[in-house]
Amino acid sequence: MAEGKDRIEFHMLDHESVGDDTVTFKLEDGTVVKVKVSLERVGIATNYKNPDGTSHYAVSTAAKxxxxPHxxxxxxxxxxxxxxxQDRPSPSHIA
Structure with a gap:
């Protein structure tokens, strides 16, 4: 197989958040858990399509x-x- 024929190439896509990127849960003890999801990088394949002919994407995400506490x-x-x-020595001119 020729060099590069076994690799899928991607074009990086810019993206913006639409709607809220944070989901909030309240636990029975009053604690709040917030989960924020973001896209780190998104690309669309330039030399490959899915078997059904649709575009193939590579998506990298992060969740924080x-x-x-209540x-x-x-x-x-x-x-x-x-x-x-706490961790700093006093200047030499201060007794």
């Missing part, structure tokens, strides 16, 4: 899941607080 509280290490002094 956000959990919002009390809307969370924690983080003190060292991660912006402007915090």
């Amino acid at each position: 899941v956000y959990i919002i 009390d809307r509280r969370f924690t983080m290490p003190k060292g991660k607080v912006a402007g915090g002094q």
Whole structure:
């Protein structure tokens, strides 16, 4: 088989979101789960068709899941607080 004959080539397509890209669920304990779906890359085959003659697409997706506790509280290490002094030495001119 000649080089390239066993490969499907794709033309990348631009895309835009139509409608809401997030689905929200509320659990019985009051926790909210949000799932956001996005397209990373979409292409249409330029040298291949599906067996029924329709266009063949390659679609790469991503899903992000956000959990919002019912009390809307969370924690983080003190060292991660912006402007915090936990992990920084004091300047030499301050006693």
